[in-house]
Amino acid sequence: MATSSVLALLVAQPAFAQDQAATPADSAAAKAGTAEPKSERANGEIIVTATKVATNVQDVPIAITAVTAKALEDRQVNTFADLGSIVPNATFQKEGAIYGAGVSVTIRGIGLVDTQFSQEPAVAYYIDDIYYPFLFGSNFDLLDLDHVEVLRGPQGTLFGRNAISGAVNMVSRKPSFDDLSAYVDMKAGSRNRTDVRAGVNLPISDTMAIGVSMVAKRQRGYMKILDFSCQMYKNGTPELAGTYPFASSKTSYAGGVQKPKNCVIDHAGGEDVRAARATLRWEPANNIELNITGDYSYANNEGAADKVTDINMQLTAGHLRGLDSLGAPYGDYTGVIVNSGPGVNRNLITLFDLYSVPGTPFRFDQRFLTDDIYSTYETNCDRLPSGYKISGNTYYNGSIYRGGNCWGRRVPVENWGLNGKLRVGITSDIEALAIFGMRRIHTQFGANYDGTPLVDAYIYHEDDMKYWTGEFRLTGQHGWVDWTAGLFYYDGTATERGQPQNTAAGTQQFHDVFYYPNAKAAYLNVTLRPYELFSFAEGLSLNGGLRRSTDKKLVDYTAQFDATPAGQIQFVPSSSSTYFTLPIKNTRWDWKLGADYKITDDIMIYGSAATGYRLPGFNTRIFQAGQIEQQFPTALISYELGFKADFFDRRVRLNGDAFWMAYSMRNGSFGGREPRYDPSSTALVIKPGLETLIPDGPIGTAWEGQFTNCRPYNAATDGPPNGSTVGIECIGRSWNYPVKGGDPIRGVELEATVEPIDRLIANFSLGYTDRGSTTGRPLTFPDWTLSGGVQYRFDIPAIAGSLTPRLDWFWTGKIAYSSNYPEFDTPARSLFNGRLTYENDKDQYEIAAGVTNLLNKKYFIQRTIFTRLALSVDLAQPGEPRSWYVSFSKRF
Template sequence: MRNQRYRSASIFRQFAGKTLGLSVLAGSVFISMYSFADEQSLASQAVGNEQKDVAQLDTIVVTATRREESLQKVPVAVSIVSGRDLDKKQKSSLETIVSEVPTVNFRAGASNKDTSLFVRGVGTISTSPGVEPSVSTVVDGVVYSRPGQATLDLLDVDRIEVLRGPQGTLFGKNASAGVINIVTKKPTNDPSGYVDVYATNDGEQRVKLGASGTLIPNTLKANVTALLGNYDGNVKNLSTNKDVNGYKNHGFRTKFEYTPTDNLSIGLIADYMHKDGTAPTGVVVRNTNANYAAALSPVVAHRENRETIENTSASTEDTNQGLALTADWTLENHQISSITAYRQWKNTQIQDGDQLSAATVNFAGIADLGTVNSKQFSQEIRIKPLAPGFLNYVAGLYFSKNTNDETYQRQSTWYNSSTSAYVTDSGRAVYNTDSTNYAIFGEGTFNFTDRLRLVTGLRLTRDELSYDHERNSTVPSSVGIRNAIRSNYASSGSSSETGVSGRIGPQFDITPNINTYFTYSRGYKGPAYNVYFNMQSIDTPVLDPETANSYELGLKSQWLDNRLRLNLAAFYTKYDNYQANFRTLDPNGFPITRLVNAGDVSTKGIELDATYKQNPNLIYSLNLANIRARIDQFNCPAGDTSCPDVNGKRLPFSPDWKVNAQVDKYFPIANNRQIELSTQYSWQSDVQFSLDQNANTIQPSYGIWNASIALNDTAKDWRVALLVRNILDKSYATLLSTNGDRINRQVPRDDERYFGLSFRKNF
């Protein structure tokens, strides 16, 4: 049963949404059939040769190998999402690429602190500051140390490169599952600017402004982009009578390029993003406790619920900011590059653990307040030859230091039946981690012939990790734990490890337009500690590093005079000492989540990226991934007698199938204008959200259908578009989690159909 707010939506709005969506799809199909039938006559026109050139796909240039190369020539499985496409679709955060790149998945949460990305079924399932991410996020060469840092809004993106599989020989920080490489736009020589305005029928507004140009002729140029956004949300809190699950954010990004001489270029990048989020702890979608159901009233737990009665309004205040100084020094035959960066991430999170309007006789009222202050410094130096030769290589040194200072306090109000009175307990934990990473890395390509090459890379990593933790609590030590608060505890520890990772394999050009490669990669992820509020003695042992052995066979090809691009990758990766959170019971029967070396897991599959440009005004895209991520051998935590048998079961956050299909059609009209029609459908099979294979935390398969129609003036450089999201009004979950006898859902932004109107003007 839908919330009253949404039940009151007009019949006209529903009819308009379905009509527009069906019209877009029907129009696309008809246009496609007509274009195929008419293609031969077009080719026979006098402008045939010119038309053929225009119809070719644009060359995609990537920096995945730390040098500018065509996507079709790099021996790495890479998916590309252009900043222009993100702007057109009004997708402003990294999590939105999960519908663009099927091999990527997203772990949602009430706060950025609880979010992370997954590639090929593997990611970080922990919020402990003592764990490094399996998937690294790199923005303009700077590696972000915590997963939550990467999920804020993005500004001025040129492209996003998703490198799939273990990485470590080309980027400053190693990653055991993949790298999200974000490249922002460079300043322009000529003065330019833009304004981008977006508003939806359900109350979301966003404004972006940008400017770029030369400040000192031939010496200094710069750009700047600013963002202001607001959205009330799509969940109703009946306790406060306010909409939640929304945000307010603002920020900027600026880049300076200073060229004092022909062989020296210096850059300075500054960015700042602040977000106030109102995502609830979760909405209850399933409950088996009659007393809790009565306390939850008038909210009724059901699959599409978008109501809550939290009396402690869950919220997040998040600030992500940083500076980066870059330098490229060109010598006679080589270029030396340096990236020096400092970043700070602050996060304050409030959560309502009981999700009720007040404490009751049967249920304690639990409220949490957590703060994060994460600081990182990194230095990377690379060298590469300028002229191609028998050996092309990139070599580098990397250093990073990350400190995390966190506090977490919990308060519980519970009914003491012996005194017939309510009692309040509290606990406050202060914990810190300090991690240092040193590395030497490099990758080279031996060009034996024009068609045969050998790719080799090696990385030596040194990790040093330490933590300290202290919890003060009103719960007596004789009780141990009461209402999710443990008694006093303190501990500390340190560890260091040295890891080796690398890559090797041949690359062969079957024809100039068909390239193949086969590589073996060794992945490495450093040691970890499970540092969190309720930490206890069983959490103090250090976790061993996570390692991966990966084999990948790739085919990159272009056909039909470069009108069809078809890239395939088949892979198999085995992970040892997989680091993951596992929900279990402590000796007192209390449910806890433990970070463990879960054992051996594997992921294997096939990925397809295809684009076909039938003619200059009609483009088809298809991206597909069939990935089987499985638990091979699970190691039950020591002393755990409730550990289920999960061998052979699925890894969390990894559907077996994901598909994204898109059609873009352009209709040139008078006065340098054109109508742009686009329709996109993303589908995925069912997904399990819990490593313990809880039957109630499975999201069934679903598909999301989006469409847009736009008018673009290519001469005056403006564009206005009407967008429809989730045309079929499909409700789904980005996370299902357990909390006692209930199941909570994280409600996505597009949990129901909505409309958006955007306008962009370039100057």
């Protein structure tokens, strides 16, 4: 099932992976060079499609990691997000709850986190040659996966969609004409995990076959959602619960009811997925092949496991802070507590005050920080009904369009698609390939992100995406020259209905975004082998590519802020509402030049230079009107030198490369603060407060002092408030600016496979990326990534099969999440996985037991630092704790 989600390849629990035998027609076509690229195995090698000609991975002069589904299963790469752990200089990670269902991918320090349509991914995703354009819905499962290819560096001259930092190509197994077979794969494990996979290959004739597969899997999340009041009573601090009610009678301490065993009311981080895929393969002649595939999947997963790690208690509860070493108001708490003053939010004070008792104020403070990284009080629901009014609160002002936001803790995603591929061998040397794909995705999610059962801010999105892609490709092989020429077309429509609630800012926004992307491209790639003509050039190949791209996207954006008076039914938008259309387009040439040299049959060196580009985006996550602005495009040139080598009769394989990427332009972002405007006013009136606006900007750039920032008001030096720059209230925002040139990105990558004796195999990978510091400390990506694994197969006749123990190690270096505050860095971490597999070759079944995060390491996958943007909390997503499973797989 290539279920649409690129990501979801989900590598995730790949299906019971067996090598598919090639038919005689397949083999003949491959020898003639006319076969559609596929993943036959020869002497244990992986045949990849990266150059659009079926090629041994060791003969491809590209930095590429190719892994079979069986190898992924053995290494317990159970989700698409886990794939980054074995790919040098790559991170694949599940998005946080506020971004919905998606997986973000970064390669060589360039990627994308935001799932919104406003941003262009830096990595292009393909499933069986079908382009997948969105991060939304990108964490589904992929059935019948044969292998996955991760290409690093710009790939615009070989793939339909331009890719500035890399491409992920997932290849499914084709139905076989001569193999009536079936398989079933079942797993059970931690947290009520149950997985069932099944498939059948049905030959209809010598030229037609059908493959059908399905998956159903479910697992409870590893993040506990706690009843806040229950937990306060359980902790022996009932006074901290104030008058906040218990979630239910099952977790209540009230009325003499028996004390509950625990305070858990739900979980986060779990999954519930159903998917099916069917493929028809027809080959009426050796030179004609048609594949038609349809797939459907439905996921109703729990929201991501987000954890609040810190609270800005000056903002939320009036705990006054001093200045830090940078002169910002984020220093130590002074011990002074007030209900108003610099940076204190009255909306949060009055909201939480609803549950105060005399002498013990109920506040948004450290009582909502649990001791366990796997627990939270977040309910993702505003328990106050629409139209609720709180005196002195500018959010709960009686408008029926405020309050009552509650969409549950699930993230449903429906995903279905249809694609077809027609291959025609025009001559013995030239092949034509026509590809068509269409897909429809619908998802919705609501997420609160303050770690409390009340609502500081709440995000709701409902997204509908539909698109189709078409590609026509000609491939030729003529002895001394190989060439590929292609035309690519992509057209889509995406709509988003959002309802961001910002209690602290006093705003309720309703936005509608209509997004119309369109891309056209023509590309040509040529490989020359001069040694076919001149003997002195023995072992030398030259390659080059050219691409012409026309990309555009029209954005129709409406953001209406609620200004409806209390008691009125008719919606009244604020005059500060935003309406705009934004056409973004670009026409561009990209190119690639390279050469490789075979020193021996087993050793190759190569070098290349290539350009890459991606369209600019814009910011849709705004806190008030006027914060929407278009970002700047990114363009670069990438240089790469590498080698691929096999030694000792292929018992030792080493692949390595060094790269250097120079920007010609990129988008810089400066995080600061600007005056907050009164959302209840019909004009943009600055709210009075105790801050002062000052010039600011990224230090060491031409934009230093070009933006603004706020600091605490000082009457002695600032003078009396003037209502515009002195004595005002501020709110966080970011500014964008173009960065030309600057520090390059550079690094090295190494992959090794060693088989010193039969049946003993070890793997190793290393990646290092230096992104420079033109725009401050590089964020969200580690400098170093390493992984290693070892396994040995014991053939034991007494048990009619073999036992294979395997141990894997994954190391990720330190990651920074704030340019100026290293205390928010996540430290380097090591994780270990273990697996024991029994294989019975005679009866074709397999039994395995595995453990992930063997040492139960507690760590965070990613972090979001909001407090330094004058917001309430910092978020982090904890990694999954130690988990186990047992599996049974059977082929028929």
